[in-house]
Amino acid sequence: MAQFFKFVFASMLGTFITLIIGTILFFAIIAGIISSASKEKNVQIKDNSVLVLNFDYDIPERTPSDPFSDYNYNDLQSKNTVGLNDILSGIKKAKDDPKIKGIYINSTSVGAGFATVEEIRNALIDFKTSKKFIVAYSEYLTQKGYYVATAADKIYLNPVGGLEFKGFGSEIMFLKGALDKLEIEAQVIKVGTYKSAVEPFILDKMSDANRTQTMSFLGSMYNHFLAKIGKSRKITTDSLRLIANQLLAQSPEDALKLRLVDGLKYKDEIIHHLKAQTKTKSEDDVNVVSLKKYRSSIDETGELPSDRIAVVYASGEITGGEGNDNVIGSERISRAIREVRENDKVKAIVFRVNSPGGSALASDVIWREVELAKKVKPVVVSMGDYAASGGYYISCAANKIFAQPNTITGSIGVFGIIPNAQKFFNNKLGVTFDGVKTGEHADMGTISRPLSDSEKLILQREVNQTYNTFTKKVASGRSKSQSNVDSIGQGRVWSGTEALSIGLVDKIGGLNDAIEEAAKLAKITSYRTVPYPSQKSIFESFFGNVTDDIQTSILKKELGPEYKIYEQIKKVSQLKGVQARMPFEFSVN
Template identity: 40%
Template sequence: MNFIKSVLSSLLAIWITIVVFVVVAVGVVVSLSNDMVKEVKSNSVLEIDLHGEINDYSPFGIDPVTEMLGITEQTIGFNNLCKAIEKATYDDDIKGISLKNIPENMGLAQLTALRKMLQTFKGQDKFIYAYNDTYSQKQYYLSSVADMVAISPLGYVELKGLHSEVMFYKDFQEKYGVKMEVIRHGKYKSAVEPFIANEMSDANREQISELIKSVWSEVSKEIAVSRNINVDEAVNKMYGQSSQMSLEHGLVDNYMYVDEYDNYIKGRLHTEELEKVSILDYMSNLSLLNLVEEKNKIAVIYAQGEIQYGQGDINIIGQKKMIEALEDAAKDKEIKAIVFRVNSPGGSAMASDLIWNAVEKAKTEKPVIVSMGNYAASGGYYIACGADRIFAEPTTITGSIGVFGMLPNAAELAKEIGVNSEVVSTHNNGAYYSVVMPVDDRYKKVVENGIENIYEEFLQRVSQGRNMKVEEVDAIAQGRVWTGVKALEIGLVDEIGGLDAAISYAANLVDAKDYSLKEMPTYDMDFKEMFNLNPFAKSNIDGLLSQYNLEWLANTKELMDSKGIQARIPFKMNIE
């Protein structure tokens, strides 16, 4: 009896301790949160000066513990950036924006969306000034929306048009005895072309040429309207090569040093002291103070990165995390509609199909609206095509309805260095693959049949989702990529617009006048990730490859590491 009393007393003590700890912890968090809110004074300027990388979605909010320890996010969430600018648009204390640096990995669709938000900001009788020592083409595309564009006296504007570079490895493979056995379906499915040819095919050259011309048409049109200049003439005659020429031909409004730029803003505000608020501090304030939730919710489910079979994480789309998010949103009675934000070049065909099926099931419970980001191509389009409505930016890269498979083979290298492999099997059916043995034609046929089956299934999915005949889909498929504008013309998307347009459409569809957003999926961050203790993390390696202009090596490795039949975009376009 005494033993039971002792156990119960211990359990009660433990329970009371936990309750006290939680209450104290909450109090500390609230206290720290209040202390960390940055004051926004009247007559302030919001300064956008961002470095590092940006993702479509960053679910990790700024919390007091990480802030107190000086731990900051290495990756900025585009979702959080947009919320901050939308808030600033109607913040009476914010009079203008000082636009400086943006992350270099920001995609054109994100830039297009951000540009629209800045135009809305200006529409509230507020100003935008831009300053940089030099402008990359991406930076200039965004900055051209400003009322005044300034540059350092020795600066330049990199306005050079768009290009796409493709490297070919056929001779390299033959020289060293390591090659990729390629099986594909799609006249334009050229992701594997570098491994089977020494030069670009006519079909691939045609699609890349038309694609970058379509993207450039949108970019140059926006710059021309904002700056009232002939953009193609500025590119051909290289008007941006110096600050003087940039000023003379209307690319910029002033060349000055940064202290003179600050004085210029002071003059606009009629103040002696310039009150600046960094965009990161402003985002922190939103994270700490924006705690009000409406009863009605719109779920925004983010699918960003390459599609791989498995769990998935913040940078990789795995079917397990996506299915879980879609099922949770479909079951949640407070969620009235789902906006599925897709920003992906594609990947695993199997994972894509499983996610497609989860979208179909979610649609039976509530509307599913797709918003396309920089890419929603191949597998990215596969998971999007069944939605009730699809929104894309004019510069979104989409389509690429096609599949392929690659089998690494080093049989020639093995022979050259004296390696021999023998296999003993129970059945002689050719269904065995070894990287150091020639690929059996019977095995290759099995893979080929699998690719044909998946391609036919892909066509059926698009046909069903877009209400088109299979033959009509096949005519615009074959692995070909399209911009958002072209995709609208051929019926692959329904409307040109960003994430905000998709959310607004979803809310109107379910008659939700007052609603809040629920962003999904959620991800657990452990201490190892928080403190970035792994010096050999993939992001660090990718950063090094980018630093030394070796993205091609990372892209090649990515293709060679792909497992199973792939539905992914055929190439990567450099826009610099």
């Protein structure tokens, strides 16, 4: 009970503080942004430069177009966010840029899922074909950070630092115990043996089916992880597995002895090493440039091809309405697909999907536009970290689907959840409800009373029908029988590698591979890519989102680790209609 009021108080506190400091922050932020923007204009790259990469931040699909979405409201500083699109294009540009002599990776981790990490790592491996050097250094390396670092020619670790190499784990937060204490019942209607998105609300641990599927796709991703590292470091996968199982890399000396790294150095020694690599005089500084500044130096002028491939970005949970760069709004995304379908200059569409799912209705709205677009021009889906449940729903109509080996996809299943908080209000708060209605089911769905048996049957029929529609559309898009889709559906989650073997995806590859496939299907060789939908302007972002961003920053600081619980409860309270989504807060680390 005290925990509940803590969350309520935290929300009120965040709102109050936001109103008090809003005006002051406005002027501080504007001043900081103008100062930062002026420094990035007309960046000139010097000869013999080293491109510095750092991934210790949450990497979005696209670089934010306005500085407000890239601002840390707690310390009033820019996060220097660069999206995956510009990370990949920057590395590709540096490969052929005579002024860039090599890349220096100075990163502890990567703020993204393993599929995004895979794309970055593959881009770095491609960069090495230019015969330029890549050096990685860190005081501490997480598994994701180390995975990227293994693309480098040399990996150096601080002599008193550390390297995380322990295998993969996945943890799900279960809220049933808390709901029981609050006397709140999660009334669940679902289809799918493996549809584990509802488990946190009705169980206190993983079901056997969920444990089976998680072990399967986690094992698939881990095997790929070990194979790629083994190839780069020339260590057998059995040896790497033993190192992880027995935690043999407990110190920097262990990591060096086991050949996980190439040396132990302090920062000054790394600087000396970079000077040697670039033949810089000892008394001079190494010419270094950050990826963000390098991006602003890229000259896009000149005559561009008239043929275009549209890259439509859909990232985040799927909902109705407009959404934004981090939430897939069915109106915004379907409008973007319709726009490129009707644009004669656009010869093909690449649909970049990075989503754990969401509203089944909103997913169907987007699916319809993909289906219509495919009749006019090629549509190729590029899956990111996730393209599961609703994320797969909006992908299945495409001509071709690309995924990374460690993309998490599938989860073909649906559910509905309606909290019954009658006892919570009655027994915990002393609140009662009364009213009138003109029909037996006029108040169906209210949280102030439980569902009747007849209402549960009504909702179950609705969920069953949605699942039938989902599997039928997957069957049509993938040229399979509906019974086959049902057999690999049932809410089961698959890795990209597993999805390829069962026909849910067509090829293993990243965004650039999908673009090349789209060009091939459209039979064009000269083209340019154009991103959709348009991003918000600086003023739209500030007046639309800045208050929410400030409040979120304050809540995260006040609640600390408990913010995750608050966020979970908030998400549940906002669910509407039948859902096609993955388990809440699923992550691999």
